[in-house]
Amino acid sequence: MTGRTDARRNRARLVEAARELFAEVGADAAAMNDVARRAGVGPGTLWRHFPNKEALLAEVVGQSLDGLAELAAELLRTEPEGFLRRWVDALVAHITRNRGLAASFMRAAEHGEGPLGTRCHAVELAAAELLARAQELGEARADLTAAELIRLATAVAWTSEATEGDPVRMLDVLFEGIL
Amino acid sequence: MTGRTDARRNRARLVEAARELFAEVGADAAAMNDVARRAGVGPGTLWRHFPNKEALLAEVVGQSLDGLAELAAELLRTEPEGFLRRWVDALVAHITRNRGLAASFMRAAEHGEGPLGTRCHAVELAAAELLARAQELGEARADLTAAELIRLATAVAWTSEATEGDPVRMLDVLFEGIL
DNA sequence: ACCTGAACACCGTTCAAGT
């Protein structure tokens, strides 16, 4: 948090450039050097700020990923039923928004490592709370795990990367099994 | 089918080398040049025989993919119930066997193009037959499509690429919804 | 006809040189 203005400005520029490029061509297809060029810095600067692509991705999707945890708390308060489906819809929508995120998210959620890993952990905790409540109400099968729920939701999100179709139908089928 | 011995031998060597390398490091991580080197030929020879990686992949997984169609017919004859789940298990097992196949399979099954595409079409026809019979028996929800079934099965198979866990639980949850 | 392998373009990643 030292090196004043230019470092901070470069970092912000990099995240912004990454967000744009990821949105345009997908997180997997985006070249790191292109991110740097778009941000107007050298490749070295990019690597200094973010040691790998996942770190950059984590920064780009970070806030909205945190938003999922907040959404869970809110749904528990306001939505007496159907909150689990609502939340999974939101999760899938979020993953789908960044093409190429599904694979990284799955890896991070599974191993829990890396900068995305810690964010995923928060998401999983939120899922666990929702799931527990849903199971109390009989709205979800009792043997389902939060990790499994996220795995399945991520898989469905991945589906629509190749499919171009909306994942609603997939989720319908999935939830008939979950409840 | 002209150019005699060496061409045929090279082709066979390439497929064999690809099968080995795909099994070792995954179809996505395997470098085309490495396949050529392992086969003892130049890169150009590889590209002459297979215009892209998908063509090579199609050749490697071809027979077992065709085997799925045969299995469907056999299950319809011998297995009075539970044949749909049996077949989907086999499909998932097959995709899981080659790490990196899931993504290619999904693309091919969706768009129907390329050398994998035609194989996938045969698989989908087999799935449609099984599904129709299962729906008659009330073992599958009536609004489910063969394409959707394959999409879901492929998604589950993809799950276990990152997870290292077996996909049985995922399929259990899925089928509770399907039936 | 078919094969070879050098060559090009591209991308991830590093690092010596600058300020």
Add this chain to the structure above:
DNA sequence: ACCTGAACACCGTTCAAGT
């Protein structure tokens, strides 16, 4: 401290030269 950008390794892909 931080940035720059040349440089290296690697991989997909092509193609002129060979047989």
